[in-house]
Amino acid sequence: MKHYSCDLCGKDLADGLAARFVLQMEVFAAHDPAEINECDLGDDHLEEMGQLLREAEEMDLEPAPAFKKMRFDMCPSCHRKFLADPLSREAQKFDFSEN
Ligand SMILES: [Zn+2]
Known part of the structure; x- marks a missing residue:
């Protein structure tokens, strides 16, 4: 039997006994396909990418x-909380008010 636990609160989700919700997320760089042309794939673009990477390294x-796919298991309680505030905006507001 496969063992599941809630990725948010750690609660055990015994397979077949407890309700379990699966969250799948995909994050990817958005750009207008019409903007892609041969110039973008040329040396200038590579130079620009290299510059961006160097800047990222400098900032440690x-x-x-650019693309990441994630999968999480959630218990019913965390599922409900997630649907109420998918991006944790309320939590972030709280953090800002403390600073
Ligand atoms: Zn949970």
Whole structure:
């Protein structure tokens, strides 16, 4: 039997007994396909990309992947909270008010 636990609160979700919700997220760089042309794929573009990567390194940041797919298991309680505030905007407002 496969074991699941809630990725948000860690609650055990025994397979087949507890309700389990699966969250799948895809994040990708958005750009207008009409803007892609041969110039974008040329040397200038590579130079620009290199510059961006160097700037990211200088800031001591890992470059964020342009595409990422994530999957999370959630218990019914976290599922309900997620649907009420998918981007944790309320939590962020709270953080800002403390600063
Ligand atoms: Zn949970």
